[in-house]
Amino acid sequence: MRHEARGEPIWVAGCMSGTSLDGVDVALVHTDGVEIIAFGDSHFRAYAPAEQALLRAALGTWDAPAQTVELIETAHAEALSCLTEPFDLIGFHGQTFNHDPDNGRTYQAGDGAVLAEVMGVPVVWDFRSADVEMGGQGAPLAPFYHHALARHIRATSPVVFLNMGGVGNLTWVDPAVADPAAQGALVAFDTGPANAPVNDLMQARRGKPYDAGGALAAQGTPDMAIVAQGLEHSYFLKMPPKSLDRNDFNDVLTAVDDLSDADAAATLTAFAAACVARAMEHCPAPPTAVYVCGGGRHNATLMAMLAAGIDCTVEAVEAVGLDGDMLEAQAFAYLAARAKRGLPTSAPSTTGVAAAIGGGRVSKPSG
Numbered sequence: 001m002r003h004e005a006r007g008e009p010i011w012v013a014g015c016m017s018g019t020s021l022d023g024v025d026v027a028l029v030h031t032d033g034v035e036i037i038a039f040g041d042s043h044f045r046a047y048a049p050a051e052q053a054l055l056r057a058a059l060g061t062w063d064a065p066a067q068t069v070e071l072i073e074t075a076h077a078e079a080l081s082c083l084t085e086p087f088d089l090i091g092f093h094g095q096t097f098n099h100d101p102d103n104g105r106t107y108q109a110g111d112g113a114v115l116a117e118v119m120g121v122p123v124v125w126d127f128r129s130a131d132v133e134m135g136g137q138g139a140p141l142a143p144f145y146h147h148a149l150a151r152h153i154r155a156t157s158p159v160v161f162l163n164m165g166g167v168g169n170l171t172w173v174d175p176a177v178a179d180p181a182a183q184g185a186l187v188a189f190d191t192g193p194a195n196a197p198v199n200d201l202m203q204a205r206r207g208k209p210y211d212a213g214g215a216l217a218a219q220g221t222p223d224m225a226i227v228a229q230g231l232e233h234s235y236f237l238k239m240p241p242k243s244l245d246r247n248d249f250n251d252v253l254t255a256v257d258d259l260s261d262a263d264a265a266a267t268l269t270a271f272a273a274a275c276v277a278r279a280m281e282h283c284p285a286p287p288t289a290v291y292v293c294g295g296g297r298h299n300a301t302l303m304a305m306l307a308a309g310i311d312c313t314v315e316a317v318e319a320v321g322l323d324g325d326m327l328e329a330q331a332f333a334y335l336a337a338r339a340k341r342g343l344p345t346s347a348p349s350t351t352g353v354a355a356a357i358g359g360g361r362v363s364k365p366s367g
């Protein structure tokens with residue numbers, strides 16, 4: 001079986017500013033882009049309410065105002081400056097404001113060349129464009145990192161990594177297939193909305209950013225007719241690979257308009273879990289475990305609903321010694337190390353791209 005060639009490990013800082021618009025995660029990984037050697041320091045830099053409002057205003061646009069782009073770059077520089085250990089490379093995802101791969105477009109705001117200048121360190125950025133240009137979905141991109149993680153935790157049979165961020169995405173990994181780009185190694189796709197609809201509801205009705213611990217949802221009763229209606233969306237008829245824009249399911253949010261706050265939160269939480277249960281049908285073989293990362297794993301109501309709908313162990317990635325809040329930032333550190341070595345970052349099985357391809361542009365600081 002083909003293994004990827006090892007290289008010289010470097011310390012890479014990965015950055016993620018996700019669809020939930022809560023802030024910037026940065027995390028250090030020591031890697032050659034094939035193996036994970038070690039994890040390092042990490043930091044979360046929250047967006048203040050006024051900053052979040054600026055970001056929210058740019059959702060759905062293809063050209064964010066200069067002030068908004070500058071905010072993204074500055075927030076990343078601030079987050080990176082809080083890391084207490086040195087690094088040789090930065091993986092900068094940027095902030096997704098729009099995603100329409102079927103029409104060849106995806107938009108992550110933030111200029112890597114500016115960040116490279118400010119930090120004095122080379123930056124790999126614009127990870128998704130090359131994949132979209134080659135007919136891929138441009139997302140999800142974490143699956144190659146999930147493959148490395150499955151090997152890192154010494155999984156011997158298929159496992160699933162499930163990210164419950166603003167949007168959900170799932171990767172089924174067969175660790176027995178050594179090359180992540182090989183057929184049979186990975187199946188990956190976005191599951192559906194995860195926390196974004198509940199966050200939007202909490203913001204609109206309670207002035208809060210999210211349903212802490214799932215406490216409000218726990219007090220309500222899900223309207224299963226609305227959940228069933230949501231599952232009629234044409235997205236669920238598509239075979240993977242497939243990806244979503246944060247606002248693709250806005251109709252589901254309006255369907256809960258007449259419900260009480262608690263019942264609405266319960267319904268949107270149940271819908272997020274039902275999307276994952278439906279997604280599990282695409283696994284080529286039953287996994288031994290589903291490891292959950294992303295902020296949704298802090299929501300006990302969501303975790304209970306996920307466990308009820310999935311026929312294997314469902315647990316937070318902390319169960320296998322990983323950091324579920326930093327996993328996506330780590331992914332972009334790992335992908336940057338791969339891009340630097342010219343290794344692929346996506347494949348037909350992860351994004352539907354025509355052939356395995358390396359994404360990301362490199363910007364070096366001048367002088």
Ligand SMILES: Nc1ncnc2c1ncn2[C@@H]1O[C@H](COP(=O)(O)OP(=O)(O)OP(=O)(O)O)[C@@H](O)[C@H]1O
Binds near residue numbers: 020209211214
């Ligand atoms: N204590 C908590 N209780 C309930 N939900 C929480 C808690 N902490 C975080 N969350 C949820 O997790 C979200 C943040 O998750 P995460 O940082 O994984 O998303 P993201 O990276 O922005 O999104 P994506 O993965 O879609 O890009 C919050 O907006 C909130 O909905």
Ligand SMILES: CC(=O)N[C@H]1[C@@H]2OC[C@@H](O2)[C@@H](O)[C@@H]1O[C@H](C)C(=O)O
Binds near residue numbers: 139140169243
């Ligand atoms: C276009 C875009 O930014 N998509 C994000 C989003 O957030 C979760 C899900 O939708 C996933 O497809 C992706 O992020 C993760 C990090 C990924 O690319 O794997």
